[in-house]
Amino acid sequence: xxxxxxxxxxxxxxxxxxxxxxEAERIKAMVAIALxxxxxxxxxxxxxxxxxxxxxxxxxxTMLGYVAARTERLILSTSTTLITTNDPxxxxxxxxxxxxxxDGRVDLMLGRGNTGPVYPWFGQDIRQGIPLAVENYALLHxxxxxxxxxxxxxxxxxxxxxxxxxxxxxxxxxxxxxxxIRSPEIAEQAAYYGDGFFANNIFWPADHFQRLxxxxxxRYEHYGHGKADQAIVGLGxxxxxxxxxxxxxxxxxxxxxxxxxxxxxxxxxEFTSQTPLTVGSPQQVIDRTLRFREDFGDYQRQLFLIDHAxxxxxxxxxxxxxxxxxxxxxxxxxxxxxxxxxxxQAPTHASLLAARQEVRx
Amino acid sequence: MTYRLxxxxxxxxxxxxxxxxAERLAQATGQALGGQAxxxxxxxxxxxxxxxxxVLTGFPAGALREAVDTVVGADALxxxxxxxxxxxxGLFKSFFDVLEPDSLAGKPVLIGATxxxxxxxxxxxxxxxPLFAYLRAVVVPTAVYAAAEDWGGQLTDRIGLAGGELANLxxxxxxxxxxxxxxxxxxxxxxxxxNG
Numbered sequence: 138x139x140x141x142x143x144x145x146x147x148x149x150x151x152x153x154x155x156x157x158x159x160e161a162e163r164i165k166a167m168v169a170i171a172l173x174x175x176x177x178x179x180x181x182x183x184x185x186x187x188x189x190x191x192x193x194x195x196x197x198x199t200m201l202g203y204v205a206a207r208t209e210r211l212i213l214s215t216s217t218t219l220i221t222t223n224d225p226x227x228x229x230x231x232x233x234x235x236x237x238x239x240d241g242r243v244d245l246m247l248g249r250g251n252t253g254p255v256y257p258w259f260g261q262d263i264r265q266g267i268p269l270a271v272e273n274y275a276l277l278h279x280x281x282x283x284x285x286x287x288x289x290x291x292x293x294x295x296x297x298x299x300x301x302x303x304x305x306x307x308x309x310x311x312x313x314x315x316x317x318i319r320s321p322e323i324a325e326q327a328a329y330y331g332d333g334f335f336a337n338n339i340f341w342p343a344d345h346f347q348r349l350x351x352x353x354x355x356r357y358e359h360y361g362h363g364k365a366d367q368a369i370v371g372l373g374x375x376x377x378x379x380x381x382x383x384x385x386x387x388x389x390x391x392x393x394x395x396x397x398x399x400x401x402x403x404x405x406x407e408f409t410s411q412t413p414l415t416v417g418s419p420q421q422v423i424d425r426t427l428r429f430r431e432d433f434g435d436y437q438r439q440l441f442l443i444d445h446a447x448x449x450x451x452x453x454x455x456x457x458x459x460x461x462x463x464x465x466x467x468x469x470x471x472x473x474x475x476x477x478x479x480x481x482q483a484p485t486h487a488s489l490l491a492a493r494q495e496v497r498x
Numbered sequence: 499m500t501y502r503l504x505x506x507x508x509x510x511x512x513x514x515x516x517x518x519x520a521e522r523l524a525q526a527t528g529q530a531l532g533g534q535a536x537x538x539x540x541x542x543x544x545x546x547x548x549x550x551x552x553v554l555t556g557f558p559a560g561a562l563r564e565a566v567d568t569v570v571g572a573d574a575l576x577x578x579x580x581x582x583x584x585x586x587x588g589l590f591k592s593f594f595d596v597l598e599p600d601s602l603a604g605k606p607v608l609i610g611a612t613x614x615x616x617x618x619x620x621x622x623x624x625x626x627x628p629l630f631a632y633l634r635a636v637v638v639p640t641a642v643y644a645a646a647e648d649w650g651g652q653l654t655d656r657i658g659l660a661g662g663e664l665a666n667l668x669x670x671x672x673x674x675x676x677x678x679x680x681x682x683x684x685x686x687x688x689x690x691x692x693n694g
Contacts, residue, residue, distance in 0.1 A: 271689045291692065321679045322689055329686035341557050348680040356683065402554035411559045 138472040140459070140465045141181025143216035143440040145371065149447035152395040152417075157447075163193050164200070166450040170443075172424055173454050175211040177461025182441060183214035183246060188222075188255050192399075197230040200289035205239035213239055213483065216440065217248025217316045218337075220277070221269040224258035229280035229301040241486030244337050246314040246371075247274060254473065255262075261292070261320040267322050268292075268484045274313075278283065281310035309493055312484045314371055314438075323347055324459045328356030332348065333369035333483070334431075337479060338413055340399065343432045346372075350433050367481055371438035372429055375414045378459045382417035387415045388452075394447035419463035424466055435476045437483035439468070501531055501668050504572035505539045508579040508590035509612070512569045516612045517541060519644045519657075520578040523610055527576065538564040538572065543590050549589060553594040562639075571676075574668045575635070577626070578610035581618040585625040586611070594629065603634040604674060606667040609658055610642040613675065619643035625660025635687035636671075 144167055150157040155419075158166065171182040182204065184495050186192045190308035194200060201213040213235065216227060228245075236243045249266045256263040272290045280301040290293040305311065314333035318341065327334040333352040336346045350370055357368035377383035377392075386405065393405045393416070415425040416483050426439065441460065444453040482488070505524045509516030528535035542549065548562035549634075558566045569575060579590035609626040613619070620642040630637045640660040644653055668677065 213559050267689070268692060271686075272692075275690060321683050325683050325686050325689065340555055342559070345557070351678045352683060360686075387621065399636075403551040403559070407551070411557075 530665030
């Protein structure tokens with residue numbers, strides 16, 4: 138089981154102080170959070186990709202390359218890489234480059250992006266979101282697996298005799314997760330390729346994601362990649378912890394009440410009962426997270442959102458201390474004890490390389 | 499055969515003349531169906547907070563979710579709003595704004611409204627009817643407006659006329675088969691071929 142954090146990379150005013158970090162401070166804070174994630178024993182750091190204020194991470198592989206140089210174990214990932222508005226050729230090149238620099242500690246999560254104007258800024262149309270995701274990924278998939286590609290599609294200029302460089306490290310493409318909040322087509326896409334499926338799981342009720350993940354698992358089996366319970370599932374989660382649950386609620390409430398996205402809507406109590414948001418003690422976070430397994434089956438990757446809504450860096454680093462010391466070790470032990478032998482771990486560069494060598498032997 | 503009638507009332511007062519009109523329309527429709535109707539009333543007043551939350555979060559929670567399921571799953575819808583500032587109330591519109599696209603496509607709908615004076619009666623024609631046309635619902639020709647003074651006049655006849663129209667439309671409309679996107683997924687080869 139992999140545990141990690143994912144960040145949106147928003148620059149948000151701290152509602153308790155009125156202070157807004159600069160872009161430089163936020164970018165450096167994201168790096169500090171990533172380094173701390175490795176230090177406290179987490180496995181994954183994933184950054185979002187955005188092309189509009191108030192978000193800073195427009196260039197994920199630049200940031201992840203820097204983090205790679207300063208870490209040794211951490212898997213570097215995205216949440217998400219925009220498969221719709223990025224050129225799939227550039228994605229192929231950037232992430233292969235990152236793979237080499239990070240000695241394979243790289244995977245990525247593809248998403249479509251839901252900000253209307255970003256599409257025309259990159260020459261696309263949001264109404265073509267699904268067809269773009271389908272076509273662009275089909276090309277990306279080939280670019281990492283075929284040394285010379287001839288290709289023609291609807292959305293990009295054709296390629297004749299094109300070789301994406303550098304080639305993936307050891308000939309092993311980065312593992313791909315497909316992220317979706319509500320699109321059955323994306324669950325179908327992940328299943329077709331035998332890739333991972335990541336359910337953001339933050340804002341919506343569990344029964345919605347049960348259907349989406351259920352569909353992915355069923356189709357994963359249909360396409361012959363393994364049994365439904367062997368499909369590779371990742372989940373998002375959102376937590377705020379203090380040793381004492383009343384302290385957690387008291388401290389987090391102003392951030393919740395003013396958060397972009399859901400602030401000024403449901404109460405903290407309503408939202409925690411309706412969605413996976415957990416605000417409380419380490420034990421409460423452990424209990425709630427273990428319920429994800431009951432809701433969705435054995436899964437391979439758990440990412441938490443911990444650094445949004447204007448929370449100061451110091452607070453976020455304290456969250457990581459609590460996660461690393463009191464939550465993740467317990468969850469790791471519990472999940473590993475509960476997982477049946479035939480359910481795989483999340484693929485890594487090492488496991489994919491071993492599988493490739495086994496096939497060749 | 500029993501028909502499920504969903505009745506959405508955006509009445510604010512308690513008691514509410516909007517809800518009264520909505521219930522009268524439902525009874526008239528039920529009678530025209532020979533009593534073969536189950537009537538489910540959704541009073542939006544009780545769901546106002548949850549409607550606002552759903553606008554922000556993108557998902558209907560709690561009792562609102564049941565209300566949405568009631569409306570989307572019904573064989574016909576009776577939708578009644580007070581007229582505020584020459585149009586439907588904001589609460590009425592927000593409820594329909596949180597429904598999934600195509601939720602009401604093909605659904606037989608009877609529209610009604612209440613107001614202080616008869617001067618706003620055409621709001622039904624220039625505001626509600628286009629809203630439901632956009633949602634691709636099928637709205638019966640007679641819409642029922644009840645100003646305060648109408649409760650002493652010909653209102654009952656018009657309610658009966660409108661209820662009869664809705665009953666005829668429902669009885670002649672095949673039960674909707676709802677496509678479940680998580681059950682009937684488009685196979686990926688078809689998506690790849692650009693035929694999603």
